[in-house]
Amino acid sequence: MKPKAFDYMRANSVDEAVAGLAKTGEGARILAGGQSMVPILNFRLADPELLIDISRIKELDYIKIDGNAVQIGAATRQAKVMAWPELADRIPLLAKALPHVGHFQTRSRGTICGSLAHADPSSEIPLCLAMLDGEVILKSASGERRLAAADFQTGMLSTAKRDDEMLVAARFPIAEAGTGYAFDEMAQRRGDFAIVAVAATVSASKIRLGVGGVADKPTIVEWGNIAGDELDDALNAFAWELGGYDDVHATARYRRELVRRLGRRVIEEART
Numbered sequence: 001m002k003p004k005a006f007d008y009m010r011a012n013s014v015d016e017a018v019a020g021l022a023k024t025g026e027g028a029r030i031l032a033g034g035q036s037m038v039p040i041l042n043f044r045l046a047d048p049e050l051l052i053d054i055s056r057i058k059e060l061d062y063i064k065i066d067g068n069a070v071q072i073g074a075a076t077r078q079a080k081v082m083a084w085p086e087l088a089d090r091i092p093l094l095a096k097a098l099p100h101v102g103h104f105q106t107r108s109r110g111t112i113c114g115s116l117a118h119a120d121p122s123s124e125i126p127l128c129l130a131m132l133d134g135e136v137i138l139k140s141a142s143g144e145r146r147l148a149a150a151d152f153q154t155g156m157l158s159t160a161k162r163d164d165e166m167l168v169a170a171r172f173p174i175a176e177a178g179t180g181y182a183f184d185e186m187a188q189r190r191g192d193f194a195i196v197a198v199a200a201t202v203s204a205s206k207i208r209l210g211v212g213g214v215a216d217k218p219t220i221v222e223w224g225n226i227a228g229d230e231l232d233d234a235l236n237a238f239a240w241e242l243g244g245y246d247d248v249h250a251t252a253r254y255r256r257e258l259v260r261r262l263g264r265r266v267i268e269e270a271r272t
């Protein structure tokens with residue numbers, strides 16, 4: 001299918017982009033890498049009046065260290081972040097997750113912020129931002145605000161972003177010494193969306209486990225540094241709490257089993 005007709009605006013600056021959003025209101029949509037937006041248009045799941053292309057805004061194409069976080073601009077592609085030499089040291093969790101995000105081809109167009117804005121419950125990047133307690137920076141013609149990842153993604157494909165706002169950056173806290181990081185997922189084929197994705201951080205006193213693909217947004221749980229049967233019991237209780245759902249890809253029961261098994265695996269990996 002082909003999309004319905006829409007107007008296209010190539011923004012050269014953030015000011016131009018937010019002015020377009022302010023003028024057109026809910027009829028306007030941002031186009032970043034187009035890796036989700038173009039299929040959405042082709043399937044006619046959205047019929048925007050105006051597409052505002054931010055992919056060539058130079059001021060949004062950056063990776064910088066700012067205080068205790070790595071800040072990534074909204075035009076920065078996933079491939080650029082993956083190729084950043086400091087990634088494994090600064091944000092090891094994201095370094096482990098990014099190879100699971102789609103394919104070489106989709107990562108070379110898709111952006112970090114586009115994935116966050118799209119808010120698919122199975123997506124690896126929103127899970128990483130939530131796990132690390134990161135934040136997003138939103139901008140509109142009337143100002144800028146920051147939101148914690150937990151407050152930004154409100155459910156399946158939905159966020160707290162207003163129609164007149166765009167994401168201008170995401171902030172991933174820099175790795176802490178003494179904390180281990182691990183990521184894994186089960187997908188039908190490499191590059192497919194995860195059936196279940198899991199991320200763990202483990203320090204001397206705390207285990208943090210995040211799960212994507214089971215609830216309508218990434219879900220995080222924290223325990224003391226438990227092990228053995230106590231950890232198995234906690235994982236089992238967490239799997240039941242998440243519930244899961246049956247669909248064409250997997251049953252709820254299979255999803256719960258993945259939470260237990262992959263959860264255990266990433267916690268052990270992050271511990272070492």
Ligand SMILES: Cc1cc2nc3c(=O)[nH]c(=O)nc-3n(C[C@H](O)[C@H](O)[C@H](O)COP(=O)(O)OP(=O)(O)OC[C@H]3O[C@@H](n4cnc5c(N)ncnc54)[C@H](O)[C@@H]3O)c2cc1C
Binds near residue numbers: 033
């Ligand atoms: C074959 C294939 C496999 C894939 N596999 C995976 C996978 O395994 N895991 C995964 O996570 N993703 C996967 N994806 C999706 C991919 O990661 C997308 O790149 C990502 O979801 C969206 O990023 P984008 O820059 O392409 O955004 P776009 O497609 O341009 O936009 C996506 C949505 O976000 C909005 N948006 C984008 N940027 C902004 C912004 N700065 N401010 C406000 N709103 C914005 C758009 O309006 C749109 O609603 C896959 C895609 C394809 C085609």
